[in-house]
Amino acid sequence: MSLKMWSLKKSVWVFHVNVGACNNCDIEVVNMLTPKYDVERFGIKLVGSPRHADALLVTGVGTHQAVIRLREVYRQTAKPCVVFLIGACACGTGIFKGGYHVAGPVDEIIREVDPDAIIAYVPGCPPKPEAMISGVVKVLSAL
Amino acid sequence: MNILFWIIIVPGILVLGLVASWIVRKVSALVQWRVGPPLFQPAYDVMKLMGKEILIPQDAQRTVFLTAPLVGLAGTLLLSLMLWRITVAQTAFVGDIIVAIYLMVLPSLALILGSSASASPHASIGTGREMKLVMGYELPLVLAFVVVVIKTAGSVGPGEQLSLAAIAQQTPAFSISGMLAFLAALLCVQAKLGFVPFDIAEAETELGSGVLMEYSGALLAAWKLMHALMLVALPFFLVMVFLGGFHATLPPAELGIPVVIAALMVFAGTRLLAARSKFMDVLSLLIFIGLCVWLGLGKYVLILVLLILIKNTNPRLRIDQAMKFFWVYCGIALVAAIILASIGYYYDIHWL
Ligand code: SF4
Numbered sequence: 001m002s003l004k005m006w007s008l009k010k011s012v013w014v015f016h017v018n019v020g021a022c023n024n025c026d027i028e029v030v031n032m033l034t035p036k037y038d039v040e041r042f043g044i045k046l047v048g049s050p051r052h053a054d055a056l057l058v059t060g061v062g063t064h065q066a067v068i069r070l071r072e073v074y075r076q077t078a079k080p081c082v083v084f085l086i087g088a089c090a091c092g093t094g095i096f097k098g099g100y101h102v103a104g105p106v107d108e109i110i111r112e113v114d115p116d117a118i119i120a121y122v123p124g125c126p127p128k129p130e131a132m133i134s135g136v137v138k139v140l141s142a143l
Numbered sequence: 144m145n146i147l148f149w150i151i152i153v154p155g156i157l158v159l160g161l162v163a164s165w166i167v168r169k170v171s172a173l174v175q176w177r178v179g180p181p182l183f184q185p186a187y188d189v190m191k192l193m194g195k196e197i198l199i200p201q202d203a204q205r206t207v208f209l210t211a212p213l214v215g216l217a218g219t220l221l222l223s224l225m226l227w228r229i230t231v232a233q234t235a236f237v238g239d240i241i242v243a244i245y246l247m248v249l250p251s252l253a254l255i256l257g258s259s260a261s262a263s264p265h266a267s268i269g270t271g272r273e274m275k276l277v278m279g280y281e282l283p284l285v286l287a288f289v290v291v292v293i294k295t296a297g298s299v300g301p302g303e304q305l306s307l308a309a310i311a312q313q314t315p316a317f318s319i320s321g322m323l324a325f326l327a328a329l330l331c332v333q334a335k336l337g338f339v340p341f342d343i344a345e346a347e348t349e350l351g352s353g354v355l356m357e358y359s360g361a362l363l364a365a366w367k368l369m370h371a372l373m374l375v376a377l378p379f380f381l382v383m384v385f386l387g388g389f390h391a392t393l394p395p396a397e398l399g400i401p402v403v404i405a406a407l408m409v410f411a412g413t414r415l416l417a418a419r420s421k422f423m424d425v426l427s428l429l430i431f432i433g434l435c436v437w438l439g440l441g442k443y444v445l446i447l448v449l450l451i452l453i454k455n456t457n458p459r460l461r462i463d464q465a466m467k468f469f470w471v472y473c474g475i476a477l478v479a480a481i482i483l484a485s486i487g488y489y490y491d492i493h494w495l
Binding site: 002003004007008010011035038040041043047048049051052054076078079080 | 168172175176177178179180181183184187188190191194195196197198265347348350351352355356357358359360363
């Protein structure tokens with residue numbers, strides 16, 4: 001394993017992208033970052049700019065308006081990076097499947113930009129913070 | 144031996160800076176009743192950033208954008224080397240306090256240049272705030288040093304009034320005017336480090352990360368290292384100017400080195416157990432701080448902990464509030480301190 005990947009695992013800075021979530025997943029993401037779960041123990045930190053980020057926490061179905069921004073945010077993220085799709089909506093459009101505003105599953109949109117993107121799925125409506133942490137740990141140990 | 148010392152010192156300062164930024168994050172975590180990051184977290188962060196892609200915005204002014212972090216890093220490195228040299232080798236030149244003041248502006252200047260070259264609206268708001276903040280705190284900082292120069296004028300040799308090495312032998316903080324100046328300078332250092340309540344230019348919640356918005360990869364790592372170095376250099380400077388410098392009462396080497404190694408091993412052992420119990424975690428921090436105090440770094444730790452506590456117990460100020468704070472309140476307090484110090488100097492009253 002390269003030093004690059006090893007240090008990436010030790011320090012994951014996350015950036016939160018909402019592409020049309022019902023806000024419930026976002027609350028749970030913020031919940032994960034509170035002192036109760038204390039993810040700084042694992043080097044996980046919330047940052048305010050995609051250029052600093054190692055992981056994008058994407059929530060929501062990907063509406064027509066939001067996916068344009070999502071593509072741009074993915075392009076602006078410094079590689080190597082991991083994309084986490086948080087919630088049933090982001091994993092596969094969930095209850096909004098076939099809706100007029102849905103531009104397609106988020107993973108396909110990201111694959112259009114970068115076919116080799118590392119994408120991880122954390123299902124749930126909304127997923128618990130424990131589930132998200134477990135997802136992050138699983139992905140990092142699989143890298 | 145001597146040459147070896149000067150070769151190790153640059154990486155040594157970097158390591159000290161990274162440890163200091165770990166202490167900042169760890170103590171903040173303890174204040175918030177969390178566990179906090181592991182000891183090597185700042186080092187992991189820098190390593191990771193080194194391996195990441197460097198993105199340069201399309202409209203950015205490339206040369207300035209790329210060189211600004213290096214200028215800032217070089218400036219702080221120079222400052223910390225100078226302070227080390229005065230502390231360890233006791234070599235100095237007349238007027239070095241002025242050079243130190245100039246070098247202390249360099250990081251903020253580099254930050255302003257770099258962020259204004261990055262062509263981002265968030266960064267440009269951050270730049271404006273950083274500029275105003277620099278103007279805000281430079282005045283009280285210089286006034287505070289004027290107080291020190293007046294306080295120590297009688298006790299240092301002729302022609303040495305502006306020499307840091309001579310001033311570091313005195314403790315101006317043990318007087319009313321000196322204490323006022325010390326407190327004002329402490330808050331200026333808080334602003335220089337960009338800590339809450341003066342993290343106005345970075346403002347995570349409203350500006351993303353403001354001035355650093357467009358930086359990524361190794362360039363961001365350079366900024367992080369610069370910040371870590373400032374965590375060493377600025378409190379060092381305060382200690383030397385106000386608190387009488389460092390006087391390590393080191394025992395002879397044959398006794399001292401084994402004790403230091405033993406203490407470091409106990410520290411490492413407790414760190415390994417820290418994941419299991421909160422007690423060991425806090426104990427390791429205490430052992431580490433005790434070791435620092437024993438090696439003569441106690442005053443440094445004191446200032447660092449003061450800075451962290453101010454950081455963790457205050458909300459962010461607006462830029463106009465910060466300006467008003469520095470110019471009006473700190474300004475008035477410092478003018479009073481200068482008058483007191485002058486009276487004290489004239490009538491030879493040391494506690495004024
Ligand atoms: S997965 Fe559920 S909670 Fe999350 S955004 Fe979709 S509907 Fe809301």
